[in-house]
Amino acid sequence: MALFSGDADDAVHAGIAMLHKLAEYNQDRQQSGYLPIRIGIGITVGGPGRMDGTVISDAVNLASRIEGMTKIYGATLLITEHTYSRLRNVSHYALREIDKVKVIGKAQAVTVYEEFDGEAPERIALKRQTLTLFKQGLVHYRSQEFVAAISTFQQVLQQDAADQAAQLYLKRSEYFQQHGVIDGWEGIVALDSK
Numbered sequence: 001m002a003l004f005s006g007d008a009d010d011a012v013h014a015g016i017a018m019l020h021k022l023a024e025y026n027q028d029r030q031q032s033g034y035l036p037i038r039i040g041i042g043i044t045v046g047g048p049g050r051m052d053g054t055v056i057s058d059a060v061n062l063a064s065r066i067e068g069m070t071k072i073y074g075a076t077l078l079i080t081e082h083t084y085s086r087l088r089n090v091s092h093y094a095l096r097e098i099d100k101v102k103v104i105g106k107a108q109a110v111t112v113y114e115e116f117d118g119e120a121p122e123r124i125a126l127k128r129q130t131l132t133l134f135k136q137g138l139v140h141y142r143s144q145e146f147v148a149a150i151s152t153f154q155q156v157l158q159q160d161a162a163d164q165a166a167q168l169y170l171k172r173s174e175y176f177q178q179h180g181v182i183d184g185w186e187g188i189v190a191l192d193s194k
Helices: 008-031 053-073 081-085 121-129 131-142 146-159 164-179
Strands: 002-004 041-045 077-080 095-103 110-115 189-191
Touching (some): 008 077, 008 081, 008 110, 053 077, 053 110, 053 189, 121 131
Parallel strands (some): 041 077, 095 189
Antiparallel strands (some): 077 110
């Protein structure tokens, strides 16, 4: 988890740099016969009034929840929409929208993005290759077009079987196709634990 009060780009670059250093360290570990270490990073950049205790507490809580989501989606680095909106040029990053979540104690849902520049080159290439399909799958999912979502996420997984986020959305889509959704469903995930 990281909480930054300044520049969003600095925060994201710091996260990517940490992941690159970890990859180097893991190469040494594996050569010594040890298993690699995996981490997940959640970043949110504080807004105006960030020195207020309540704002700090809320931001830390959100960053902690986002960090915990890295395990769910198989991501190494997740950022909030607050961070995304403050990036100077989003086209400089390997980003994809990953979900909309509502954290306990908050009325508004937050959009979460995966930044995957810190992953292995082959993972980056596969996620870039399936980026458009993944976006289409999210649109179908949120529009409750679950048959189309299932087909689209299956196409993603045919190209990248290790995409944990696509696996999750496929399972969700299959479940909702079979069982339906509750009234007022918006495709937002409630995060009630880390």
